[in-house]
Amino acid sequence: MVTRSILLSPARLVFVLKHPPFQSGYCAIHNKTQYSTTPSPTEKTFHKILIANRGEIACRVIRTCKKMGIRTVAVHSDVDSNAVHVKMADEAVCVGLAPTTQSYLNMDAILHAVRQTKSQAVHPGYGFLSENKEFAKRLAKESVAFIGPDTHAIQAMGDKIESKLIAKAAKVNTIPGFDGVVKNPEEAVKIAQNIGYPVMIKASAGGGGKGMRIAWNDAETREGFRFSSQEAASSFGDDRLLIEKYIDNPRHIEIQVLADKHGNALWLNERECSIQRRNQKVVEEAPSAFLDAVTRRAMGEQAVQLAKAVQYSSAGTVEFLLDSAKNFYFLEMNTRLQVEHPITECITGLDLVEQMIRVAKGYQLQLKQEDIPINGWAFESRVYAEDPYKSFGLPSIGRLSQYQEPTSLKNVRVDSGIQEGSDISIYYDPMISKLITYGATRAEALAKMEDALDSYVIRGVTHNIPLLREIITHPRFISGDISTNFLPEIYPDGFKGHQLPVEQQQELVASAAALYITAKLCSQKVLGNSRLASIPIECSCWELRAQLEERWHEMKVNKFGEIYMYKVRILSKLAAELNSYMPEKIPEDTSSILRSPMPGTVVAVTVKPGDKVAQGQEICVIEAMKMQNSMTAVKQAKVKRVHCKPGETVGEGDLLVELE
Numbered sequence: 001m002v003t004r005s006i007l008l009s010p011a012r013l014v015f016v017l018k019h020p021p022f023q024s025g026y027c028a029i030h031n032k033t034q035y036s037t038t039p040s041p042t043e044k045t046f047h048k049i050l051i052a053n054r055g056e057i058a059c060r061v062i063r064t065c066k067k068m069g070i071r072t073v074a075v076h077s078d079v080d081s082n083a084v085h086v087k088m089a090d091e092a093v094c095v096g097l098a099p100t101t102q103s104y105l106n107m108d109a110i111l112h113a114v115r116q117t118k119s120q121a122v123h124p125g126y127g128f129l130s131e132n133k134e135f136a137k138r139l140a141k142e143s144v145a146f147i148g149p150d151t152h153a154i155q156a157m158g159d160k161i162e163s164k165l166i167a168k169a170a171k172v173n174t175i176p177g178f179d180g181v182v183k184n185p186e187e188a189v190k191i192a193q194n195i196g197y198p199v200m201i202k203a204s205a206g207g208g209g210k211g212m213r214i215a216w217n218d219a220e221t222r223e224g225f226r227f228s229s230q231e232a233a234s235s236f237g238d239d240r241l242l243i244e245k246y247i248d249n250p251r252h253i254e255i256q257v258l259a260d261k262h263g264n265a266l267w268l269n270e271r272e273c274s275i276q277r278r279n280q281k282v283v284e285e286a287p288s289a290f291l292d293a294v295t296r297r298a299m300g301e302q303a304v305q306l307a308k309a310v311q312y313s314s315a316g317t318v319e320f321l322l323d324s325a326k327n328f329y330f331l332e333m334n335t336r337l338q339v340e341h342p343i344t345e346c347i348t349g350l351d352l353v354e355q356m357i358r359v360a361k362g363y364q365l366q367l368k369q370e371d372i373p374i375n376g377w378a379f380e381s382r383v384y385a386e387d388p389y390k391s392f393g394l395p396s397i398g399r400l401s402q403y404q405e406p407t408s409l410k411n412v413r414v415d416s417g418i419q420e421g422s423d424i425s426i427y428y429d430p431m432i433s434k435l436i437t438y439g440a441t442r443a444e445a446l447a448k449m450e451d452a453l454d455s456y457v458i459r460g461v462t463h464n465i466p467l468l469r470e471i472i473t474h475p476r477f478i479s480g481d482i483s484t485n486f487l488p489e490i491y492p493d494g495f496k497g498h499q500l501p502v503e504q505q506q507e508l509v510a511s512a513a514a515l516y517i518t519a520k521l522c523s524q525k526v527l528g529n530s531r532l533a534s535i536p537i538e539c540s541c542w543e544l545r546a547q548l549e550e551r552w553h554e555m556k557v558n559k560f561g562e563i564y565m566y567k568v569r570i571l572s573k574l575a576a577e578l579n580s581y582m583p584e585k586i587p588e589d590t591s592s593i594l595r596s597p598m599p600g601t602v603v604a605v606t607v608k609p610g611d612k613v614a615q616g617q618e619i620c621v622i623e624a625m626k627m628q629n630s631m632t633a634v635k636q637a638k639v640k641r642v643h644c645k646p647g648e649t650v651g652e653g654d655l656l657v658e659l660e
Contacts, residue, residue: 045361046070046120046145051089052110052135053125055417056433057337058085061123064353073117075110077103079425084417091117098427104128107135114144121145121360123353127429130336131158147360149335153310157333160204161242167330170309172302175321175329177244185222191243192221198248201225203232204240211236212279214246230603230621231628247321247329249483252276253288254319255303256344258355260365261313267300268348269374271340273319274482275471277392278627282464282487283471284380286343289442289480295326306333314359315341315352339382339434342415346378346438377445378438381453381468385430387598388467388495392487394598395430395624396652399423402459406452411438411445424461426599426624426649432463446472467495591634594657596650600624604646607657611639619657620644631656 049065050073051058058074062085065072074089079098086092093113096103103109105128114122122139124130124147133154136146148154157163161181167174178191181204192199192215201224203211211232213224225241233239252273259265272288273281287296303318317338319331341352355365386393403420406412416433424430437452439445453469471477474490487495571579603621607613613633620631637659644656 043358043363045357048073048090048117048119049121049123049147049357050075050110050114050117050119051085051123051125052104052129053123053127054080054083054085054104054428056415056431057125057127057339057417059088059417060415061125061353062088064351064357067351068354068357070357073113073119075104075113077427079423079427084419084422093117098425100128100427107132107138110135111138111142114139114142119144121147121357123147123356124336126334126336126339131334133158145360147314147356149310149312149314149316153312153316154335156310157312157316157335158205160202160332161240163333164242164330166309167306170302170305172306172330173320173328175244175247175331178242180242182225182241182243185225188225188241188243189218189221192218195243195245198246199243200246201228201241201243203228203236203238204242205232205236205238211241227628227630234603234623234628247323249485250274250321250323251288251290251482252281252319252331252484253291253299253322253328254317254338255299256338256341256352257303257307257312257316257318258350258352258359258365259304259307259312259314259316260359261362262364263308264365265304265307265312266365266367266369266372267303268344268350268372270296270299271338271343272482273340274484275477275486276484277487281340282382283468283477284340284343285442285445286347286378287374290322290326292326295328299328302330306330315356340380342413342434342436343378343380346413346436347374347376348372349375376438376440377442378436379445379449379472381435381449381472382464383432383435383456383458383468384464385424385432385461386464387462388464389497390494390597392467392491392495393464394629395426395600396462397424397426397430397599398461400432400458400460402457404457405433406435406455409448409452409455411448412436412452413438432458432461435468446478466497470495470497592637592659593655594619594631594633594659596622596631596652596654596656598622598624598629599651600629600649602644602646602648602650602656603628605642605644607639607642609639609641613637613639613659622650633659635659 045068048071051061052075054076062072062074072089072091074086074092075095076083076086076092077096077098078094080086081094093116095109095113096106107129110129122144124135129135130148131154133151136148136151136154139146140151156166161179164174164179177195182188182191188201198214198216199221201213201215201221211228213220213228215221215224228241229239232241254271254273256268256271257265258268269286270288270291271284271286272290273284275281275283299320306318307316312335315337317334319334320328321331322328337352337356344350345352359365384393385396385398387396400418400420400422403418403422405414405416407414413436414433415436418432424432435449435452435456437445437448439448449472450469453465453472456465458465476482476486476490600622603623605620607619613619613636615633615635617633618630619633622629622631640658640660642657644650650656
């Protein structure tokens with residue numbers, strides 16, 4: 001079932017085909033091997049598990065717990081009291097106020113919830129406390145199982161400096177760089193010069209793209225040191241940095257590992273994660289079209305070597321960077337469940353959450369390496385509440401006034417933690433859902449992803465589906481010619497959306513006008529009481545195929561082909577005549593003012609009234625979703641007024657600074 005629309009002003013014509021309501025149950029892919037391993041009825045497990053997370057990953061864990069007959073406890077902040085994961089769980093405990101430091105990162109409150117609900121185990125999901133060794137240690141003191149690795153593995157792999165040394169000792173390929181902690185900007189410059197530009201400056205305790213900067217010269221190294229250390233301190237409470245060689249035009253490919261407490265470890269094939277913006281993944285696939293069997297095995301075996309070196313147990317991911325010659329280098333190990341784990345589940349048939357729970361309970365793995373298949377192909381698109389036309393995605397907040405997932409399509413899975421009416425908050429990651437498609441071949445899975453993106457309905461917030469669709473239909477992506485530089489190379493001036501030639505724009509306007517007039521005629525019963533009046537409209541240049549029917553005055557669409565979303569303004573004759581008298585809106589002179597491009601928090605203001613600023617000079621820093629963004633002057637000028645101060649919350653479009 002699909003929902004498509006042509007937007008009209010002042011009237012708006014929307015074609016809607018009904019979609020099943022939100023389903024809180026697990027949406028399984030139609031894969032014959034999907035979840036082929038099921039818990040034995042005689043296998044004892046935990047009675048109750050607390051999920052120390054929110055959103056889609058909390059819902060994901062709850063679904064597997066329900067399948068295994070385990071009771072669940074959700075924790076939530078005050079603003080998340082009506083969240084989907086709270087409704088899905090058997091019990092729920094409020095652990096504090098909206099800011100993460102007062103709720104989802106509040107160890108005391110979460111441990112109190114564990115004791116209050118008598119939970120036997122905690123699944124941390126990803127992010128928040130998932131890789132916090134102190135949290136795992138405190139749970140152990142309470143005799144509560146942490147569904148993840150032990151504190152030694154978390155500490156060893158959570159520190160990028162220590163993990164690199166361990167990887168070297170385990171004979172894992174590593175990237176050339178400086179293994180110590182960088183003390184200050186000047187030391188960073190000396191190290192970068194010794195390594196050779198470009199270099200990557202990254203947070204030692206980082207992850208998820210936070211605290212990472214690429215520097216191509218001394219000035220960028222100094223600036224990168226400052227921003228990376230600030231982001232690292234804000235996100236992880238640890239501002240230590242390291243510097244390593246940046247591999248130009250790299251591919252980001254990771255190996256999923258699974259290990260138990262008895263010395264058994266497996267590699268569950270790879271995931272291609274090269275499509276990124278600001279070092280954060282956008283589209284992933286499994287397996288990778290780039291790898292051959294020999295390289296895949298070599299990467300898998302090295303990943304297992306590293307896991308065994310730290311006595312790893314649970315699910316984890318070893319990330320590698322590859323150059324064009326398929327040389328691969330260790331990047332980092334994530335000691336938790338990855339956001340993109342569903343595509344591995346699709347091609348292997350394993351429920352990774354179930355495996356994590358079994359391992360935490362002390363059971364051995366039921367599988368051997370030769371039992372791990374690559375069955376078909378899977379893609380994951382991360383659907384965010386973001387404006388893709390602003391730096392490939394600045395956060396958008398608001399309420400989902402309309403929300404329908406394409407789960408009625410075969411071989412489509414949607415992992416989400418929201419529903420119609422949910423709020424996308426400034427306090428948390430703006431992810432709406434993870435859209436996963438599966439097929440026997442890469443082409444089949446990709447075609448299914450295109451269909452699923454076209455069938456998604458999201459109203460109330462700006463979202464990144466236009467960008468996702470452009471990515472997966474681009475010839476370079478289809479051919480597999482990708483790298484982590486894909487987005488800046490394809491869209492050097494930023495994402496502008498799908499542009500139509502003038503002639504096709506005219507046909508679109510004509511088509512929209514015809515549809516609008518047809519709707520008006522039907523609503524006025526001009527067509528009388530005939531049981532059926534069909535008006536076909538065809539515009540072959542952009543492959544629109546629409547047919548309207550009027551049956552008992554009910555409008556519906558019978559068939560659509562390829563379609564994009566465009567805003568089209570349709571005016572009646574009278575409205576057009578009156579419109580000519582409307583005063584023309586004069587565009588704002590943005591060279592003399594600085595407005596916030598997104599909702600966020602002011603971290604720093606580096607100027608005051610009377611200061612002279614140069615073009616490109618930093619004026620203030622806005623943090624949104626734990627990412628810091630430098631706001632700079634667009635011209636040389638004098639500061640007239642400053643309308644913000646550190647700690648203030650600002651909305652999109654709020655005035656920050658005026659220039660003379």
